[in-house]
Amino acid sequence: xxxxxxxxxxxxxxxxxxxxxxxxxxxxxxxxxxxxxxxxxxxxxxxxxxxxxxxxxxxxxxxxxxxxxxxxxxxxxxxxxxxxxxxxxxxxxxxxxxxxxxxxxxxxxxxxxxxxxxxxxxxxxxxxxxxxxxxxxxxxxxxxxxxxxxxxxxxxxxxxxxxxxxxxxxxxxxxxxxxxxxxxxxxxxxxxxxxxxxxxxxxxxxxxxxxxxxxxxxxxxxxxxxxxxxxxxxxxxxxxxxxxxxxxxxxxxxxxxxxxxxxxxxxxxxxxxxxxxxxxxxxxxxxxxxxxxxxxxxxxxxxxxxxxxxxxxxxxxxxxxxxxxxxxxxxxxxxxxxxxxxxxxxxxxxxxxxxxxxxxxxxxxxxxxxxxxxxxxxxxxxxxxxxxxxxxxxxxxxxxxxxxxxxxxxxxxxxxxxxxxxxxxxxxxxxxxxxxxxxxxxx
Amino acid sequence: xxxxxxxxxxxxxxxxxxxxxxxxxxxxxxxxxxxxxxxxxxxxxxxxxxxxxxxxxxxxxxxxxxxxxxxxxxxxxxxxxxxxxxxxxxxxxxxxxxxxxxxxxxxxxxxxxxxxxxxxxxxxxxxxxxxxxxxxxxxxxxxxxxxxxxxxxxxxxxxxxxxxxxxxxxxxxxxxxxxxxxxxxxxxxxxxxxxxxxxxxxxxxxxxxxxxxxxxxxxxxxxxxxxxxxxxxxxxxxxxxxxxxxxxxxxxxxxxxxxxxxxxxxxxxxxxxxxxxxxxxxxxxxxxxxxxxxxxxxxxxxxxxxxxxxxxxxxxxxxxxxxxxxxxxxxxxxxxxxxxxxxxxxxxxxxxxxxxxxxxxxxxxxxxxxxxxxxxxx
Numbered sequence: 015x016x017x018x019x020x021x022x023x024x025x026x027x028x029x030x031x032x033x034x035x036x037x038x039x040x041x042x043x044x045x046x047x048x049x050x051x052x053x054x055x056x057x058x059x060x061x062x063x064x065x066x067x068x069x070x071x072x073x074x075x076x077x078x079x080x081x082x083x084x085x086x087x088x089x090x091x092x093x094x095x096x097x098x099x100x101x102x103x104x105x106x107x108x109x110x111x112x113x114x115x116x117x118x119x120x121x122x123x124x125x126x127x128x129x130x131x132x133x134x135x136x137x138x139x140x141x142x143x144x145x146x147x148x149x150x151x152x153x154x155x156x157x158x159x160x161x162x163x164x165x166x167x168x169x170x171x172x173x174x175x176x177x178x179x180x181x182x183x184x185x186x187x188x189x190x191x192x193x194x195x196x197x198x199x200x201x202x203x204x205x206x207x208x209x210x211x212x213x214x215x216x217x218x219x220x221x222x223x224x225x226x227x228x229x230x231x232x233x234x235x236x237x238x239x240x241x242x243x244x245x246x247x248x249x250x251x252x253x254x255x256x257x258x259x260x261x262x263x264x265x266x267x268x269x270x271x272x273x274x275x276x277x278x279x280x281x282x283x284x285x286x287x288x289x290x291x292x293x294x295x296x297x298x299x300x301x302x303x304x305x306x307x308x309x310x311x312x313x314x315x316x317x318x319x320x321x322x323x324x325x326x327x328x329x330x331x332x333x334x335x336x337x338x339x340x341x342x343x344x345x346x347x348x349x350x351x352x353x354x355x356x357x358x359x360x361x362x363x364x365x366x367x368x369x370x371x372x373x374x375x376x377x378x379x380x381x382x383x384x385x386x387x388x389x390x391x392x393x394x395x396x397x398x399x400x401x402x403x404x405x406x407x408x409x410x411x412x413x414x415x416x417x418x419x420x421x422x423x424x425x426x427x428x429x430x431x432x433x434x435x436x437x438x439x440x441x442x443x444x445x446x447x448x449x450x451x452x453x454x455x456x457x
Numbered sequence: 458x459x460x461x462x463x464x465x466x467x468x469x470x471x472x473x474x475x476x477x478x479x480x481x482x483x484x485x486x487x488x489x490x491x492x493x494x495x496x497x498x499x500x501x502x503x504x505x506x507x508x509x510x511x512x513x514x515x516x517x518x519x520x521x522x523x524x525x526x527x528x529x530x531x532x533x534x535x536x537x538x539x540x541x542x543x544x545x546x547x548x549x550x551x552x553x554x555x556x557x558x559x560x561x562x563x564x565x566x567x568x569x570x571x572x573x574x575x576x577x578x579x580x581x582x583x584x585x586x587x588x589x590x591x592x593x594x595x596x597x598x599x600x601x602x603x604x605x606x607x608x609x610x611x612x613x614x615x616x617x618x619x620x621x622x623x624x625x626x627x628x629x630x631x632x633x634x635x636x637x638x639x640x641x642x643x644x645x646x647x648x649x650x651x652x653x654x655x656x657x658x659x660x661x662x663x664x665x666x667x668x669x670x671x672x673x674x675x676x677x678x679x680x681x682x683x684x685x686x687x688x689x690x691x692x693x694x695x696x697x698x699x700x701x702x703x704x705x706x707x708x709x710x711x712x713x714x715x716x717x718x719x720x721x722x723x724x725x726x727x728x729x730x731x732x733x734x735x736x737x738x739x740x741x742x743x744x745x746x747x748x749x750x751x752x753x754x755x756x757x758x759x760x761x762x763x764x765x766x767x768x769x770x771x772x773x774x775x776x777x778x779x780x781x782x783x784x785x786x787x788x789x790x791x792x793x794x795x796x797x798x799x800x801x802x803x804x805x806x807x808x809x810x811x812x813x814x815x816x817x818x819x820x821x822x823x824x825x826x827x828x829x830x831x832x833x834x835x
Contacts, residue, residue: 175704178753192752196704199758203569215568215790372607372623379699380498382571385608389587392647393608393621394654401652405634434641443634450638452645 017425020044023333026457028295028326029115031349034418036113037425048327051116052320055150058104062097064143064168068241069233070094071139094139098132101142102375103361106344106368110351110358117153120323122344123294124149127287128164128205129383130173132376137173141376144169157287157317158278161205165197165274166243168230174200174381181226181251191249198222200381206277208286217258223251224262225270284312288322290386295326297338298387304331337456340388343371345457346400350449353422354413367407371399404449408442419445426453490770490811491685491736492693493725494591494612497718498574499701501742502756503763503794505711506543507557507776511536514783518749522708522756533557534775542715545723549767553774556766556833558803560778562796565744568758570702573743578611580801582824590801591693592616593822594808600692603684605677612695620691622658622684624676661687674698678721682728685736696721701742705753722767734769737811737834741765741800747792748783759793764803770811772835801826803833810834 017037024044025032029051032040040047070091078088105125109118125145132141148167152160164170171177174197180186182193198221203209227250233241245267254263260276262269277283288308292300304326311325312318326332341349347367351358358364368374372391378384385391413419424432431451438444448454508524509515516523524538531539531547537559539547549555565576572584580590589612595602601618604610613619635656642649662680674696681694698718703710718740726733745762761781766773781787781795789795801823808819809828816828 175753175755178705180752187752190752194704194751194753195757199569203572209569209572218568380571389614390608392651393604393606393623394651394658395621395623396607397648397651398655398659399607399623401634401638405631430644431641434637438637439633443631443637446634447637447641451641452648455648 015041017041017422018044019335019425020333021047022422022425023335024048025115026349027332027337027339029119030109030345031352031457032115033352033355034415034422037422045327048116049324051114052120052154052323053114053117054154055108055112055114055117055121057101057108057146057150061100061104064140064147065233065241067094067098067139067143068168069235070097071136072233072241090135098139098142099362099365101146102365105142105145106348106364106375107358107361109348110356110364115348115352116323119295119345120319121145121150121153123291124153124160126378126383126386127290128170129378129381130169130376131379131381133379137169140169140172143167154320154323155318156278156315157283157312157319158275160319161278162271162274164205165201165225166228168241168243171197171228171230171243176225177229179222179226179228180246180249181223183253184226184251185248186246187249193219193222193226193251195219195222198225201225201274201277204382206286207280207282208289211280211282211286213258216256220255220257220262221270221273223255224257224273226251227267228270278317281309281313284309284317288312291322291326294386295339296332296334299338301331304329307331337453339457340392341455341457342384342386342391343373343396343400344368344375346449346455347371347403349454349457350404350407353449353454354411354419354445355415356407356411356413367403371403372396400455401446401450404446405442408445413441413445416441419448423448427451428453488735489692490813491729491732492591492594492807492811493681493685493736493738493768494693494695495722495738495740496574496578496610496612496695496697497701497740497742498697498699499570499703499742500573500744500746500758501701501762502703502707502711502746503559503761504746504748505707506540506715507533507559507763507765508538508540509536509559509780509783510538512780512783514748518783520750521754522750535780537776540711540715542712543719545719545726546765546767549726550773554767554769554771556771556773557776558764558766558778558798559776560761560781560794560797561741561764561800561803562744562761563741563800564796568744568760570743570758575611577741577743577800580612580804580823586611586614588615589613590804590822591695592619594812595619595693597814597818597822602693602695603681603691604695605681606695606697610695610697620654620658622662622680624662624680658684661690674717674721675724678725679728682725682730682732686728686730686732690732696725703746703755704751704757705755707750707755736768737770737807738767739764739804739807740767745794748788748794749792760789761794761796764800766807766833770834772832777831798829799826802829806831807833 015038018041021037021040021044024040028048081088130141130144132138144167148163175194176197179194180191195218199218202213227246229244229246231242231244257273288305292305307329308322308325311322315321435444435447528541529538546555563577565573575584578589579585591612592615595616604613604621606621607623700714741764742762745759746756747759751757779797781797785791805819805823805826806828808814809816811834
């Protein structure tokens with residue numbers, strides 16, 4: 015069967031592109047083909063969890079203490095860095111090989127929405143566990159559950175310094191600990207309402223008080239304690255709080271939980287996240303009508319992410335023929351591998367490639383995550399890096415099934431560009447040009 | 458025309474750096490001024506950088522992170538001290554080439570980093586994400602600018618003559634591949650312009666190798682100076698350095714971080730060579746940090762911070778800016794250093810004194826922010 019331009023839009027705009035065989039299947043009914051991709055993500059279960067990462071860190075801490083007493087230095091176990099990198103590699107490899115790449119793109123979207131940066135030993139070890147343990151399992155569920163899992167995950171609590179935050183009138187405050195507003199501010203600004211969500215510094219403090227004491231448990235084998243979330247009542251600010259003009263009289267953990275639930279249900283949150291979804295999937299300048307459709311579905315379904323994504327697939331506005339999104343480096347790398355049907359047989363190279371292209375996983379360096387519009391990625395040097403990466407990839411890797419690739423390209427490229435690509439002086443140059451073509455750089 | 462000529466032609470027809478260089482050479486004995494804009498992302502703690510050691514409230518507000526008296530070795534005017542890691546900067550201060558301004562703010566009124574940076578970079582009363590202040594500066598005389606970044610930062614968005622440069626670790630492709638791409642992009646102006654800019658940049662910084670981690674900012678600053686000092690090099694440049702969000706363990710982090718900044722700026726001066734004499738480096742941050750330390754030996758998001766001007770074209774060797782005091786009633790919202798002057802007015806002042814604009818032109822760039830009367834350049 016011949017592949018259709020609708021199938022290409024389905025594969026490239028909603029997912030990370032597809033092989034010729036998949037495009038043939040998609041051509042029959044692109045919308046259903048996408049809908050069945052909303053089946054969630056599964057990670058390699060053999061890889062380490064937060065539990066084992068935290069144990070390694072705890073063991074090292076203990077070793078360091080012992081060695082210090084002896085006047086010696088302890089060496090940090092390198093395998094923990096390797097293990098953590100294996101988690102980033104796993105997500106990237108799955109995105110390349112999965113037949114449900116729309117789910118993997120959605121995971122990347124929320125992983126960037128709740129961005130954590132691997133900086134310092136602790137965060138380097140645990141940053142990639144957030145998307146596996148808090149985001150992945152809630153990816154197609156209700157936003158309130160996703161938000162709650164993410165905020166309670168040690169990677170987020172440590173990254174934004176909440177694990178040490180203590181209300182100024184809490185018992186712990188008397189021992190010199192104090193309130194830290196960092197996580198509360200980013201929840202309001204980046205995770206829920208958005209920066210123009212109509213909150214003030216008073217609300218930041220109220221939320222910071224509400225989640226004061228939200229901390230972490232460090233693992234201890236002897237005492238059979240597992241790593242994870244820990245509510246420390248001694249660090250919780252006592253008394254009621256007023257957030258966005260609503261009073262929260264709950265005491266303890268329930269107070270912050272009630273606040274987060276209300277934030278998850280707030281209309282500004284629906285608006286903010288639906289806007290970001292349309293900006294990610296469809297266009298740097300989201301169509302207000304399309305965003306409104308998503309918001310409506312969000313409100314009808316209590317913020318069910320799968321339903322909102324189905325609304326995105328259903329809307330005719332999502333299927334405009336113009337490709338308005340310039341691919342991010344991650345999108346470019348993954349979709350290149352998929353177009354060429356390449357198996358990442360030395361997957362550790364993928365992370366190096368992403369670093370060279372400017373988007374190393376968990377290295378956004380800011381809780382706002384990586385930018386998601388063309389101007390964040392279209393610098394001159396960045397383009398040169400893409401060209402060199404593509405040329406190098408095709409220099410070092412053999413490409414199979416050229417006929418299929420050419421058949422895909424014949425639908426994707428304009429007649430002129432297809433002719434130029436096909437007339438290149440070598441097979442390698444031809445495919446490099448295809449990856450760098452205007453049609454493949456955008457989606 | 459063979460392929461190689463096609464590339465050379467493509468790059469040459471693109472007038473990449475052309476600040477009226479001919480006119481300047483013929484009609485003006487003053488060399489063309491240069492401007493480097495350095496944004497410290499994450500909010501620099503000014504009280505630990507330009508230290509008000511004379512203010513008795515400092516020690517009360519910061520019982521565990523106040524400066525160790527033994528580290529107060531770099532005295533400035535009016536009883537301030539410069540952080541001990543800023544060794545190059547202090548030598549410039551002694552040579553009248555560093556001008557710290559205290560208690561400065563962009564007027565940004567909440568405490569979000571990203572919005573604060575956008576506000577600072579936009580330089581308007583209301584952030585415009587596609588309109589940066591440095592881009593507006595370049596538009597007045599069609600100056601050329603370079604952003605040391607993988608994509609254009611807000612400060613330079615909206616400019617016509619703006620390029621980005623960032624070193625690549627990848628092996629470079631063949632010339633005929635670039636020629637084939639120029640042809641493939643003939644109907645795509647955006648990609649063609651980026652490709653031609655990329656080829657030109659690569660020709661200038663051929664030997665520049667990227668460095669890892671700590672060396673990276675230094676390498677970028679060095680490359681920046683190299684590009685600017687090249688014949689017909691750009692008039693303005695932007696660099697950014699993150700890592701200032703010191704919510705915890707501030708003292709150690711700032712010791713390292715300020716040393717990194719100092720090293721990078723030292724490399725910038727060196728690679729600018731003689732151009733240093735014509736250069737003003739403006740070092741700014743989105744806002745300051747709380748006057749009081751928090752519960753985790755750090756500081757939280759605040760308001761006023763410091764603005765540093767450095768370079769051979771700066772009238773330095775003194776500290777500017779009214780000091781608002783650190784008593785609770787003197788603090789902004791009883792928590793932050795109170796701003797006493799405005800970042801955009803200082804930039805406006807610099808445009809009149811260093812860039813040769815009249816004050817109306819300069820104020821127009823910043824939504825009417827008026828110039829100050831203080832001399833910033835000799």
